[in-house]
Amino acid sequence: MAKGKSNKKSAIMRLIGNKxxxxxxxxxACILTLIIGYNYRVGIAIEPVSVPYAKVDIPARSLIxxxxxxxxxxxxxxxxxxxxxxxxxxQVVNKYASYKTNIPKGSLFYKETIKEADEMPDSAFANIxxxxxxxxxxxxxxxxxxxxxxxxxxxxxxxxxxxxxxxNKIIYACLIQSxxxxxxxxxxxxxxxxxxxxxxxxxxxxFAVENEMYKLLMRAELVGGxxxxxxxxxxxxxxxxxxxxxxxxxxxxxxxxxxxxxxx
Numbered sequence: 025m026a027k028g029k030s031n032k033k034s035a036i037m038r039l040i041g042n043k044x045x046x047x048x049x050x051x052x053a054c055i056l057t058l059i060i061g062y063n064y065r066v067g068i069a070i071e072p073v074s075v076p077y078a079k080v081d082i083p084a085r086s087l088i089x090x091x092x093x094x095x096x097x098x099x100x101x102x103x104x105x106x107x108x109x110x111x112x113x114x115q116v117v118n119k120y121a122s123y124k125t126n127i128p129k130g131s132l133f134y135k136e137t138i139k140e141a142d143e144m145p146d147s148a149f150a151n152i153x154x155x156x157x158x159x160x161x162x163x164x165x166x167x168x169x170x171x172x173x174x175x176x177x178x179x180x181x182x183x184x185x186x187x188x189x190x191x192n193k194i195i196y197a198c199l200i201q202s203x204x205x206x207x208x209x210x211x212x213x214x215x216x217x218x219x220x221x222x223x224x225x226x227x228x229x230x231f232a233v234e235n236e237m238y239k240l241l242m243r244a245e246l247v248g249g250x251x252x253x254x255x256x257x258x259x260x261x262x263x264x265x266x267x268x269x270x271x272x273x274x275x276x277x278x279x280x281x282x283x284x285x286x287x288x
Contacts, residue, residue: 073098076115076116077094089117117263120139122137158206178257183196185250200233250282
């Protein structure tokens with residue numbers, strides 16, 4: 025009985041040790057590896073990736089808002105092969121459709137069709153809704169954090185002044201919350217295209233605001249002793265921008281108390 029087991033074991037060892045068996049086994053292992061690798065690469069290539077697309081027709085020069093953009097799943101291989109396809113929603117929202125072309129409903133977004141505000145000709149005055157007015161705030165390198173404020177960003181406007189009640193006290197609070205920067209201008213009226221002082225020193229920030237808000241901001245700027253200061257926020261503040269609102273009724277009352285109303 026032991027001899028039979030020994031013979032069987034010897035036969036198996038001879039089979040394993042046979043060069044042809046080893047070669048065939050190696051080939052099978054290589055083929056199996058290639059099959060597994062191929063299937064893996066194919067799976068990666070066709071795995072769907074979410075990219076932004078236009079939910080509505082977007083005319084040239086239009087500001088692209090959240091509600092205009094949806095998410096669509098397409099094959100990863102198409103994304104990898106396309107050098108100009110935009111894959112992030114943040115690269116589209118609060119940007120402009122190029123002045124050269126419309127973006128059709130259902131279309132994907134491509135780099136050449138999307139522009140920053142300061143890349144658009146006369147962008148500061150395009151698409152201003154009825155009932156809105158351009159407000160220009162005087163700034164400098166310090167108040168713009170060495171030219172870190174860019175067109176398209178949402179920031180806050182803070183107000184500071186000396187208290188009428190306690191002259192040694194300073195009033196400092198947010199006046200306008202979540203206001204969109206329309207353009208950053210130098211002293212010649214040119215758009216500053218990059219956030220570096222090497223490309224120009226900022227002197228004006230432009231905003232498009234409702235007429236009543238424009239009146240309030242102009243009063244605040246013209247009243248002696250009141251200073252308006254832009255406050256820079258992070259990228260998420262712009263991506264999830266809220267409605268532009270006057271933050272403090274107390275500040276409104278203070279500004280209006282410094283102004284004498286004139287009859288029509």
